[in-house]
Amino acid sequence: MSSKRKSIIQITTFLIAVFFILYGMVRGEVGVVLNKAVNICFECIGLG
Amino acid sequence: MKHSIKRKIVQLAAFGYSNPYLMNFKGGKLYQGKWKQFCNPGLNCYSCPAASLACPIGALQAVSGSVNFKFSFYAVGILLAVGLLLGRAVCGWLCPFGLFQELLHKFPPPKLKLKKAFLYVKYVVLVVFVIVLPIAVTDYMGMGKPAFCQYICPAGTLEGGIPLLFSHKALRQTMGSLFTLKMTILIVTIIGCVLIYRFFCRVLCPLGAIYGLLNKISIYRLEVDAHKCVNCGKCKRICKMEVDPVKTPDSAECIRCGACADTCPEGAICLQFRLKSSIMTDRTEMTNER
Numbered sequence: 608m609s610s611k612r613k614s615i616i617q618i619t620t621f622l623i624a625v626f627f628i629l630y631g632m633v634r635g636e637v638g639v640v641l642n643k644a645v646n647i648c649f650e651c652i653g654l655g
Numbered sequence: 656m657k658h659s660i661k662r663k664i665v666q667l668a669a670f671g672y673s674n675p676y677l678m679n680f681k682g683g684k685l686y687q688g689k690w691k692q693f694c695n696p697g698l699n700c701y702s703c704p705a706a707s708l709a710c711p712i713g714a715l716q717a718v719s720g721s722v723n724f725k726f727s728f729y730a731v732g733i734l735l736a737v738g739l740l741l742g743r744a745v746c747g748w749l750c751p752f753g754l755f756q757e758l759l760h761k762f763p764p765p766k767l768k769l770k771k772a773f774l775y776v777k778y779v780v781l782v783v784f785v786i787v788l789p790i791a792v793t794d795y796m797g798m799g800k801p802a803f804c805q806y807i808c809p810a811g812t813l814e815g816g817i818p819l820l821f822s823h824k825a826l827r828q829t830m831g832s833l834f835t836l837k838m839t840i841l842i843v844t845i846i847g848c849v850l851i852y853r854f855f856c857r858v859l860c861p862l863g864a865i866y867g868l869l870n871k872i873s874i875y876r877l878e879v880d881a882h883k884c885v886n887c888g889k890c891k892r893i894c895k896m897e898v899d900p901v902k903t904p905d906s907a908e909c910i911r912c913g914a915c916a917d918t919c920p921e922g923a924i925c926l927q928f929r930l931k932s933s934i935m936t937d938r939t940e941m942t943n944e945r
Contacts, residue, residue, distance in 0.1 A: 608871065614930065616872050617739060624735035631729025636718050637692045640729065643717040644691035644701035644709040650805035651702045651713060652816035653837035654829050 658913025658926065662748055666757075669697065669749040672707065674814075679704035683822025694733045696741070697750030698862050700808070702815030704822075712785060712862055713804055713811075720789035720799030734865050742873025743866040744926075746856055747910030752810045753856055759848040767850045768897065773858045774908065780807065781861035803861060805833070809841040852895040857908065867907030875928050877904040877911060883923035890915035890924060900924055 608616075631637070649655030673695050676686045685704055695708035711730055718727030737745060746753050760766075780803065788802035804811050816837065820827050847854030856863050870876075879901050891899040893914050898906045900915040916924040 613872055617874070617930070620735055620739045620869075620872060624732045624739060627728040627732025627735065629732075631718075631727065631732055634724070634728070636724060636727055636729040639718050639721050639724065640694070640709050640714040641689075641692040643713065644706075645685060645687040647685060647819060648700075648702045648713065648717075648801070648804065648811075648815070650801050651700055651710075651808065651811035652819055652826075653805075653812050653834040654816070654826060654831075655800070655805060655833070 657917050659917055662912060665748045666754045670751045670754055673697065673699045673751045674703060674705035675707050676705045680818050680822070683819050694730060695751075696737045696745045698752045698808075698810050698860060699750075700804075700811040700814040702811060702819065704815075704818055706814070710804075710810075712808075713801060716785060716789045716799075716801035716803060719786070720793070720801060722797050725790050734862075735869070738866045738869030739873060741866075741875045742870040742911065743863065743907070743909060744873070744875050744911035745866050746853075746860075746863050747912045750856075750862075752860075753853065753910070755813075756848045756853045756855055759845060760852050762849045765850065766852075769851050769854070769857060776858050777860055777864040777867075780859055781864040785861045806836065807840060807859060809837070809844040809855060812837045812841045853910070856910070857896070864907075870907050870909060871905045874930060875911060875926070877909060877915070878925055878927065878929070879904050880923045880925075883921045885921055885923075887920065889918050889920065893918045 679686060683704060685702065686707055688707075690707050691701060691709050693708050694711040694714050695706075696711070698712065699706055699708065699710055701709045701713055711734055715727045715730035715734070718724050718730060741749075784803035784807060789799035791799070792802070793799045812834075816834065820830065844855045844859070847858070851857075877900055884901060886901065890901060894900065894909075895914065896906075896908045896910055896912075898909045900906075900909070903909075911926055913926050916926055
């Protein structure tokens with residue numbers, strides 16, 4: 608992969624990552640994650 | 656300081672910040688603070704009583720399987736950002752389950768090599784169990800289940816399942832065939848890791864698959880100076896992930912452990928944060944220059 612092409616992909620990926628994180632936060636995904644993480648996940652431990 | 660020593664220190668620190676609430680094991684409680692809204696870069700079950708952060712793969716499935724959302728922009732964004740910065744260095748330096756696998760591999764021989772075809776299994780696991788099933792298989796309310804956590808993840812069984820079953824009598828009464836399946840996978844993983852270096856990481860881990868894909872563009876990377884390299888092959892022989900750093904420094908399997916850099920007699924290999932390549936990495940480039 609050429610250096611220029613790699614830089615373009617890096618910048619694009621960075622912008623997508625920032626947009627995704629902010630958009631996810633704005634639409635309330637953080638609450639879903641927090642709610643799942645603070646309670647015992649029965650599926651995760653093999654009981655669900 | 657050698658990369659191997661630095662890496663062990665960072666791995667222990669990462670294990671520490673991922674699981675600081677060790678006293679929670681006693682009562683079988685989970686940490687319920689605000690830090691749990693953030694994702695751990697490595698694989699660490701959020702149902703582990705000591706865990707301080709959310710598991711990124713669990714978070715991705717939890718949002719994808721929820722009633723309101725069918726895709727987790729938040730978790731994918733975090734994975735892209737972390738992967739862009741570090742690539743699979745997360746596996747080699749920050750993943751608590753990676754450290755566990757390395758400790759298991761310290762048991763005495765026999766040791767085996769992994770057939771290359773198995774390396775692709777983790778991509779199937781990522782697509783089927785992490786992306787498709789939580790969205791496609793839903794209940795009457797439209798909620799999906801975290802299929803990877805439910806049917807595969809041995810980290811969840813080890814860090815969450817076993818400690819919580821020890822501390823909660825009521826939970827022990829609900830054990831069934833699913834727990835038997837998960838225990839079987841955990842035992843197979845443990846035996847696999849004793850025999851093969853980072854067996855789970857290389858064969859089953861969807862997080863490793865994501866970071867592996869981002870290894871090609873990650874800012875923290877491995878660079879081989881073609882001017883200095885004498886093609887002695889020592890780096891290839893020392894690599895436990897069975898990567899040839901000279902031919903494929905951006906391999907999806909390279910966890911940036913730095914063993915190759917430590918062993919290189921010419922100092923031709925380095926691990927560094929770089930946006931652009933600072934040294935000549937291509938042999939054809941070198942020939943043209945001459």
